[in-house]
Amino acid sequence: MVKEYILLIIGAVLVNNFVLSRILGICPFLGVSKRLDTAMGMGAAVIFVMTLSGFVTSWCDKYILVRYNLEYLRTIFFILVIAGLVQVVEVLLKRFSSTLYSALGIYLPLITTNCAVLGSAIICATEEEFMGRIFKSTVFCFASAVGFALALVLFSSVRERLELSKIPRSFQGPAIALVTAGILAMAFTGFAGLGS
Amino acid sequence: MIDIVMMTGTGILLGLAIGLVVRYFGVPEDPLVESLNELMPGANCGGCGLAGCSDYANAMATGRAKPGLCPVMSAEAVAKCCELLGVESDTSEPKIAVVCCSGDDNHAAKQAFYNGVNDCLNAMLVAGGAKGCTYGCLGLGSCARACPFGAIEMLPNHLAKIHADLCTGCGKCYMACPRNVIKLVPRSAAKVHVYCNSPEKATVKKNVCKAACIGCRKCARTAEEGQIVMNGFLASINYDNPPAEEIVETCPTKCLRKAE
Structure with a gap:
C-alpha cells in the first residue's frame, strides 16, 4: 500500500515528468521560466490548482460522468469544472488569505485551462490504475504538479545562468532555451526504470 | 438528451456558485482604482512604463506612480485623475x-x-x-x-x-x-x-x-x-x-x- 504510493510519487515526479517526458504544460515552462522567483510562484500555483482539480475532476468522473455513461463529454466537462473551480478559489483566497493570493498572483487564473492541469485530469480518468480511485488520482495529480514545479525551477535556474553566459548571436533567446530544455529532458530520461 | 441537460445544468450551477461566492465573499475593489480605471484609455500599450492600464491605475492609487505618465490620456483625463487623487496636476506635453x-x-x-x-x-x-x-x-x-x-x-x-x-x-x-x-x-x-x-x-x-x-x-x-x-x-x-x-x-x- 505505502510502497504503491511511494512508487507512484517517484514515477510522477521523476520518471514520467509532466514537462520533460510527457511534454505537457510547455507554454508556462517556456513562458514563466525567465526568473527563479516567478517560476516558484507559478510552480506553487500549479501544485495548488492541480491537486484541487485532480480531486474534483476524479470525483465528478466517478459519480457523474461514468454513472450516466457520459465519458465522451470528459474534455469539455473538465475544462468547465476546473475553470469554475479556480474562479471560486481565487475569490476565496483573496478574501481569506491575501498573502497566499499575492504570492500566487496572476498565475492562478493563468493556469485554469493549462494543458498540464487538464492532462492530469484526463490521465486520471482514462488510465486503468486510477479509474474510480479518487485518493490515488489526487496523489498522482499532486505528484505530477510537484514534478512540473521541479522542472520549472530547474529550468529557470539554468536560464538565469544563461543570461550571464556568452551565447552565439544566432542562438540567443528562445533558441538556446529550447536547446537547454531538450538537454534537460534527455537528462531526465536517466530516471527511466527507476522504481520498476 | 441527458448530456445537454447535464452540461447546461453544470454551467448554470457553476455560474451560480461563482456569483454567490463573489456576492458573499468577494473583496470589493477600491472605488478609487475603479474610477481611475474608467479614465484609462484601455489600450494597454505600456507607454507609462507599467504593465497595462489597470496596473497603472493601481499604481497611481497606491502612490507608486504619478498621474500624467500616460502619453495617450487627454489633458482633461489627467486633470481628473489628479483631482481624484488629490494631488497637484503635473501634465507632460503630449x-x-x-x-x-x-x-x-x-x-x-x-x-x-x-x-x-x-x-x-x-x-x-x-x-x-x-x-x-x-x-x-x-x-x-x-x-x-x-x-x-x-x-x-x-x-x-x-x-x-x-x-x-x-x-x-x-x-x-x-x-x-x-x-x-x-x-x-x-x-x-x-x-x-x-x-x-x-x-x-x-x-x-x-x-x-x-x-x-x-x-x-x-x-x-x-x-x-x-x-x-x-x-x-x-x-x-x-x-x-x-x-x-x-x-x-x-x-x-x-x-x-x-x-x-
Whole structure:
C-alpha cells in the first residue's frame, strides 16, 4: 500500500515528468521560466490548482460522468469544472488569505485551462490504475504538479545562468532555451526504470 | 438528451456558485482604482512604463506612480485623475511620432533585392535591407505592426507614414524601429521636420538618396539663432524653439518639409 504510493510519487515526479517526458504544460515552462522567483510562484500555483482539480475532476468522473455513461463529454466537462473551480478559489483566497493570493498572483487564473492541469485530469480518468480511485488520482495529480514545479525551477535556474553566459548571436533567446530544455529532458530520461 | 441537460445544468450551477461566492465573499475593489480605471484609455500599450492600464491605475492609487505618465490620456483625463487623487496636476506635453526619412523607392537607391521575412529587424540583420542608406526607413512596417492605434500607414513605395490625427505619442513605434528613424517630438512644436536621419557626409548621402539633408546650412542661416541646429552634416529642429513654417522654402533637397 505505502510502497504503491511511494512508487507512484517517484514515477510522477521523476520518471514520467509532466514537462520533460510527457511534454505537457510547455507554454508556462517556456513562458514563466525567465526568473527563479516567478517560476516558484507559478510552480506553487500549479501544485495548488492541480491537486484541487485532480480531486474534483476524479470525483465528478466517478459519480457523474461514468454513472450516466457520459465519458465522451470528459474534455469539455473538465475544462468547465476546473475553470469554475479556480474562479471560486481565487475569490476565496483573496478574501481569506491575501498573502497566499499575492504570492500566487496572476498565475492562478493563468493556469485554469493549462494543458498540464487538464492532462492530469484526463490521465486520471482514462488510465486503468486510477479509474474510480479518487485518493490515488489526487496523489498522482499532486505528484505530477510537484514534478512540473521541479522542472520549472530547474529550468529557470539554468536560464538565469544563461543570461550571464556568452551565447552565439544566432542562438540567443528562445533558441538556446529550447536547446537547454531538450538537454534537460534527455537528462531526465536517466530516471527511466527507476522504481520498476 | 441527458448530456445537454447535464452540461447546461453544470454551467448554470457553476455560474451560480461563482456569483454567490463573489456576492458573499468577494473583496470589493477600491472605488478609487475603479474610477481611475474608467479614465484609462484601455489600450494597454505600456507607454507609462507599467504593465497595462489597470496596473497603472493601481499604481497611481497606491502612490507608486504619478498621474500624467500616460502619453495617450487627454489633458482633461489627467486633470481628473489628479483631482481624484488629490494631488497637484503635473501634465507632460503630449507628443507625436515623426518618421524622419523621405527615402521612399523614388528617392532612395537600392543596394540589394530583399525578399526575406517582412520585418525591419530581420532586414537589418541581413546586410541592412534593400535600401542603400543605412540610416533611413527600411519600409517593412515593424512600426505599423507595433502601433496599437493603427496610426501608421505603410506607403506602397516602402516608407512609413504617421497619421497625426490618430497618433497618440505612446512611443511603441519608436521602440520597434531598429534604425531609430522615428522620433517623438512635442505635438505643439511639430510644424516643420527634417525628413532625414543620416549623419553621413553629403557626398555619401547623395549617392544613396535624392532627398537627403546635404548639410548646406541654408535653413540654419535663414532661421533665427538656435532654431535649427547642425548635428554634423544633419540639420535638426530645436523643438523647444521651432522655426517658422516658411523656412521650408530654403531647402534645396526638400527634406525640410512641413508636417504632413
